[in-house]
Amino acid sequence: MGSTGTHILVFPYPAQGHMIPILDLTNQLATTGLTITILVTPKNLPLLHPILSTHPSIKTLVLPFPPHPSIPPGLENAKDLPANYVPFIMQALGELYEPLLNWFKSHPSPPSAIISDMFLGWTQHLACLLNIRRIVFSPSGAMALSVIYSLWRDMPKVDQNDHQLIFFSKIPNCPTFPLCQVSPMYRRYIAGDPLSEFIKDGFQADIASWGLVFNSFTELECVYLDHLRKELGHDRVWAVGPLLPPKYDAPKTKVRVGPTPVSVEGVMTFLDTCKDHSVVYICFGSQTVLTNHQMEELASGLEKSGIHFIWCLKEPTRAHDGEGYGKIPLGFENSVVGRGLIVRGWVSQVLILSHRAIGAFLTHCGWNSILEGIVAGVPMLAWPMGADQFTNATLLVDVLKWV
Numbered sequence: 353m354g355s356t357g358t359h360i361l362v363f364p365y366p367a368q369g370h371m372i373p374i375l376d377l378t379n380q381l382a383t384t385g386l387t388i389t390i391l392v393t394p395k396n397l398p399l400l401h402p403i404l405s406t407h408p409s410i411k412t413l414v415l416p417f418p419p420h421p422s423i424p425p426g427l428e429n430a431k432d433l434p435a436n437y438v439p440f441i442m443q444a445l446g447e448l449y450e451p452l453l454n455w456f457k458s459h460p461s462p463p464s465a466i467i468s469d470m471f472l473g474w475t476q477h478l479a480c481l482l483n484i485r486r487i488v489f490s491p492s493g494a495m496a497l498s499v500i501y502s503l504w505r506d507m508p509k510v511d512q513n514d515h516q517l518i519f520f521s522k523i524p525n526c527p528t529f530p531l532c533q534v535s536p537m538y539r540r541y542i543a544g545d546p547l548s549e550f551i552k553d554g555f556q557a558d559i560a561s562w563g564l565v566f567n568s569f570t571e572l573e574c575v576y577l578d579h580l581r582k583e584l585g586h587d588r589v590w591a592v593g594p595l596l597p598p599k600y601d602a603p604k605t606k607v608r609v610g611p612t613p614v615s616v617e618g619v620m621t622f623l624d625t626c627k628d629h630s631v632v633y634i635c636f637g638s639q640t641v642l643t644n645h646q647m648e649e650l651a652s653g654l655e656k657s658g659i660h661f662i663w664c665l666k667e668p669t670r671a672h673d674g675e676g677y678g679k680i681p682l683g684f685e686n687s688v689v690g691r692g693l694i695v696r697g698w699v700s701q702v703l704i705l706s707h708r709a710i711g712a713f714l715t716h717c718g719w720n721s722i723l724e725g726i727v728a729g730v731p732m733l734a735w736p737m738g739a740d741q742f743t744n745a746t747l748l749v750d751v752l753k754w755v
């Protein structure tokens with residue numbers, strides 16, 4: 353379809369767990385005749401390759417990644433940095449305000465709406481100045497966002513005691529978490545600190561935005577979607593998920609299994625040799641790198657259980673302390689030859705989960721993983737690690753009682 357309709361700007365936050373669903377949504381929007389521009393920084397442009405080849409009418413706006421004192425030069429995506437760098441990436445991207453404003457001002461027919469990630473709250477201020485609508489895209493679920501918005505709106509006092517219980521009494525089912533399971537960005541908030549105030553302002557600007565789109569669905573999160581409509585005081589809260597890629601084609605790339613690279617088809621061939629529902633798939637998303645202690649515990653469990661498994665692991669980034677993270681215990685790989693694959697690198701999780709041989713999914717409860725597990729109909733074992741994952745696990749285990 354040609355792109356002659358309303359012009360919108362799509363602005364993803366550069367992390368795989370955020371980019372994948374917003375681009376899946378953009379894929380769908382592109383079939384409706386909208387004119388679409390996607391904003392990325394140069395190192396993230398290759399990630400647009402699939403969507404640009406499917407929809408050549410989509411335009412790109414490539415703005416340089418603003419330098420930040422805490423981010424090594426050349427790194428522009430959360431996958432290349434430890435998880436606690438998220439606030440720095442958010443702050444760095446905030447520096448795109450002026451360049452983006454200039455782009456709008458000089459464009460002959462600029463966008464009349466911005467769809468931007470929930471970590472880009474400052475785009476609401478830009479939208480206000482330009483007198484256009486800003487729609488928040490949430491790659492997290494409605495229960496998780498209810499908790500996050502409640503924190504930044506009510507600013508409950510925390511005393512830095514990890515066991516302090518935080519009650520969310522206005523949210524349905526009154527979720528309650530010990531402080532250590534609450535958003536680290538909120539836990540680290542210091543009044544008056546410029547980074548903390550930037551983060552707070554971003555979430556409060558999200559709350560004030562014109563609309564909110566979730567990668568979720570009503571049957572899963574009806575009460576939390578309704579809660580948000582009530583809290584925000586409007587009905588422009590949409591659940592458009594589960595968002596999935598247009599088709600599940602395995603890319604023709606190689607991944608490292610043990611010391612040697614194998615094709616992605618090789619991973620699928622391994623699954624082909626396994627009985628139905630016999631393999632445990634293990635993955636902790638695109639950001640979590642296990643500590644060596646966690647690696648040892650998991651490896652020991654896998655060794656003793658005798659089960660078949662695929663373990664997709666993320667290796668430490670340059671900025672991790674290389675000694676403390678991601679070390680596979682000596683001899684483990686040899687001890688599981690034939691029944692276990694340890695994959696370093698990227699294999700399509702959606703593709704693996706849809707294989708008949710998968711019987712369970714050990715997940716960190718990232719929201720995309722949860723939705724992909726539900727769509728594949730695979731039982732999940734919840735091992736939340738941080739961010740919104742404790743809320744997501746609570747939704748599955750305590751609210752829906754699905755796990």
Ligand SMILES: O=c1ccn([C@@H]2O[C@H](COP(=O)(O)OP(=O)(O)O[C@H]3O[C@H](CO)[C@@H](O)[C@H](O)[C@H]3O)[C@@H](O)[C@H]2O)c(=O)[nH]1
Binds near residue numbers: 664738
């Ligand atoms: O080898 C891999 C690893 C990951 N994935 C995909 O990467 C995405 C990972 O997303 P998610 O499961 O949500 O985990 P994170 O990457 O950890 O996502 C971040 O963003 C999510 C959405 O806000 C949050 O729920 C998480 O807590 C946060 O860590 C999913 O689509 C997976 O299918 C692959 O395809 N192959």
